Amino acid sequence: MIEAILSYFEISAILAAVLLLLVTFYIRSRQPKNLPPSPGAALPLIGHLHLLGKNPRRKFKQWAQEYGDVFTLQMGPQRTIFVNTLEAMKEAFIKKADFFSDRSQNSIVSHHASNVFNGIISSSGSNWKAQRTTSLAILRNFGMGKNMLAEKILEEVSFYTKELTKTKGKPCDIHNLTNMSISNVISSIIFGKRFEFNDPKFIKQIEMFNDLVKLSTGVLVFFPSLYYLPFDLFKGKKLVQLYFAMRDFTDEMINEVKNRNDSGNLDNYIVAYIEEMEKEKQSGQHYLDELNLARNIDNLFVAGTETTSTTIMWCLLYMLHYPEVQQKVYKEIVEQIGTERPPNITDKSNLKYLTAVIMEVQRKASIVPLSVPHLCNKDTTLAGYNIPKGTIVMPNLDAIHSSKEIWGDPENFRPERFLDDKGNIIKREELMPFSIGRRICLGESLAKMELFLYLSTLFQKFEFLPASPDNVPPLQDTWGLVAAPEHFEIRCVEREN
Numbered sequence: 001m002i003e004a005i006l007s008y009f010e011i012s013a014i015l016a017a018v019l020l021l022l023v024t025f026y027i028r029s030r031q032p033k034n035l036p037p038s039p040g041a042a043l044p045l046i047g048h049l050h051l052l053g054k055n056p057r058r059k060f061k062q063w064a065q066e067y068g069d070v071f072t073l074q075m076g077p078q079r080t081i082f083v084n085t086l087e088a089m090k091e092a093f094i095k096k097a098d099f100f101s102d103r104s105q106n107s108i109v110s111h112h113a114s115n116v117f118n119g120i121i122s123s124s125g126s127n128w129k130a131q132r133t134t135s136l137a138i139l140r141n142f143g144m145g146k147n148m149l150a151e152k153i154l155e156e157v158s159f160y161t162k163e164l165t166k167t168k169g170k171p172c173d174i175h176n177l178t179n180m181s182i183s184n185v186i187s188s189i190i191f192g193k194r195f196e197f198n199d200p201k202f203i204k205q206i207e208m209f210n211d212l213v214k215l216s217t218g219v220l221v222f223f224p225s226l227y228y229l230p231f232d233l234f235k236g237k238k239l240v241q242l243y244f245a246m247r248d249f250t251d252e253m254i255n256e257v258k259n260r261n262d263s264g265n266l267d268n269y270i271v272a273y274i275e276e277m278e279k280e281k282q283s284g285q286h287y288l289d290e291l292n293l294a295r296n297i298d299n300l301f302v303a304g305t306e307t308t309s310t311t312i313m314w315c316l317l318y319m320l321h322y323p324e325v326q327q328k329v330y331k332e333i334v335e336q337i338g339t340e341r342p343p344n345i346t347d348k349s350n351l352k353y354l355t356a357v358i359m360e361v362q363r364k365a366s367i368v369p370l371s372v373p374h375l376c377n378k379d380t381t382l383a384g385y386n387i388p389k390g391t392i393v394m395p396n397l398d399a400i401h402s403s404k405e406i407w408g409d410p411e412n413f414r415p416e417r418f419l420d421d422k423g424n425i426i427k428r429e430e431l432m433p434f435s436i437g438r439r440i441c442l443g444e445s446l447a448k449m450e451l452f453l454y455l456s457t458l459f460q461k462f463e464f465l466p467a468s469p470d471n472v473p474p475l476q477d478t479w480g481l482v483a484a485p486e487h488f489e490i491r492c493v494e495r496e497n
């Protein structure tokens with residue numbers, strides 16, 4: 001009897017194995033030929049997802065080393081390629097930018113909300129171009145002449161450092177405060193106003209933005225139907241709810257700015273965009289409208305807050321690990337600016353060591369490791385392989401930033417790699433925290449200005465120390481679209497000037 005049951009199980013197992021082989025063979029036979037290599041066979045349904053393990057970031061870097069220019073992963077139903085070398089990045093995002101610069105129109109939120117693909121980040125084609133060009137022009141305009149951007153940043157920096165002073169050098173987690181302060185910079189650019197750090201509405205809003213960024217990278221990206229499982233197991237319903245809450249906040253703020261009735265005052269994005277909208281109407285075009293305005297605002301908040309504040313937090317964490325670097329930064333500030341006046345944007349060209357430190361933090365932390373996914377919109381080739389239309393394309397910035405061939409000693413934190421013998425900055429095209437090509441970060445100039453003004457002021461005013469000398473928090477990142485350090489406590493000790 002037992003033997004009969006055993007042989008029944010054996011036959012079932014053999015049949016299941018044969019079935020699996022046949023399905024795998026069938027899937028393979030339907031795959032287009034000459035795709036970039038993959039690390040092993042894709043399983044039915046999940047593809048290569050089972051190979052990612054607990055630390056996908058490390059795997060993506062490892063496969064980049066193994067396969068070079070480009071590799072393919074089947075992420076559930078979605079064919080995805082990873083672009084890993086400078087040459088392949090240039091080929092895809094510069095030479096063949098017409099084919100590799102779109103975004104996928106597949107998002108769980110789009111099943112529940114309309115107009116998700118308006119705005120800058122998620123749109124493609126002519127609408128994307130119009131939103132991007134207009135937004136860039138507005139930001140550029142703000143950064144010219146008396147440089148309103150720098151003024152807005154410096155005003156916010158002073159509120160931020162006042163708050164840090166209140167901590168009196170005691171250990172505290174300044175992650176949320178930093179996030180709120182950077183969000184206030186965006187807020188004063190877009191709405192022409194900042195929020196108090198203890199404003200409950202603002203605190204809730206920031207929490208929502210952060211949760212939204214975190215939830216947008218979950219497993220639902222590959223399997224949207226998991227949304228319909230009971231108990232919101234994969235937080236799909238929460239994601240949609242947060243998305244609508246963000247929209248409500250944006251609509252409320254747009255109305256507030258409109259009701260202020262200061263249309264002559266072009267010092268905020270909303271008024272400037274509406275003015276461009278009117279001009280466009282007269283020229284007979286139709287891309288600038290209220291729907292795009294609202295989504296542009298969501299985009300600028302989401303893209304411009306967590307990224308910059310995370311870079312600041314990484315920089316502070318690196319300074320806890322390398323106190324001699326922090327000391328050298330302070331020495332440079334004292335020599336070039338002194339301690340009587342706060343730094344301003346014209347000091348940037350004189351603070352070369354600090355600039356190199358920021359560059360090295362951006363390389364080492366590589367906070368947007370896989371950039372934002374692009375979409376291939378036409379059958380084409382890359383690095384000699386076929387890339388079919390509809391493939392998702394990941395710029396593997398992390399692989400570039402950690403390449404031994406490029407940096408020699410990528411594992412070391414060494415700001416000097418960006419300085420020549422005379423102490424001048426060496427610009428390296430391989431440093432690409434803002435990505436490359438047509439989709440390169442729209443806020444790059446603003447972010448660089450923020451990083452310089454925040455960090456120069458911080459290092460002039462404070463010495464940053466670990467909560468206790470024998471307990472320096474680890475350089476440990478968390479997984480997500482933005483790789484933030486784990487929350488840590490820090491002491492902000494005011495310098496005696």
Ligand code: HEM
Nearest residue numbers: 120121303304307308368371372434435439441442443447
């Ligand atoms: C240190 C700070 C920042 C980093 C590291 C960063 C990085 C990036 C990266 C990697 C991308 C994706 C590019 C691609 O698709 O290949 C991106 C896109 C974008 N970023 Fe940033 N960013 C930062 C700050 C900002 C700021 C301050 C703003 C705005 C105020 C901003 C607005 C945007 C927008 C709108 C896009 C979408 C561009 C498009 O799709 O055309 N970013 N950023």
